[in-house]
Amino acid sequence: MSTVRNQRGWVGLIVLLIALVIVGVLSQKLLRQMGLFSGDDATTRAAGPRGPGPTSAVPIDPTGATPARRNAIERAKGLESSLQQQSQDMGQRIDAQTK
Numbered sequence: 001m002s003t004v005r006n007q008r009g010w011v012g013l014i015v016l017l018i019a020l021v022i023v024g025v026l027s028q029k030l031l032r033q034m035g036l037f038s039g040d041d042a043t044t045r046a047a048g049p050r051g052p053g054p055t056s057a058v059p060i061d062p063t064g065a066t067p068a069r070r071n072a073i074e075r076a077k078g079l080e081s082s083l084q085q086q087s088q089d090m091g092q093r094i095d096a097q098t099k
Contacts, residue, residue, distance in 0.1 A: 031037035 028037060
């Protein structure tokens with residue numbers, strides 16, 4: 001009778017190991033579908049070499065100048081003033097409705 005009690009722990013352990021294997025296989029399939037797991041698939045081998053491509057000189061685009069810092073500050077001030085105006089308008093509407 002004591003051997004049956006001792007073996008119940010082993011059965012539970014085997015069931016847990018089987019469940020772990022099932023979860024591992026399912027998660028591996030899911031990661032492969034999402035492209036996060038790099039296995040020995042033919043698609044990864046056929047994709048080509050990884051790493052930076054051939055380097056060459058990139059022409060400078062004079063029209064792609066970054067905006068000056070002053071413009072960003074002016075835009076932020078304009079946004080701040082419009083938010084303050086909107087909050088004042090909202091406050092006046094709330095006051096008018098409560099009267």
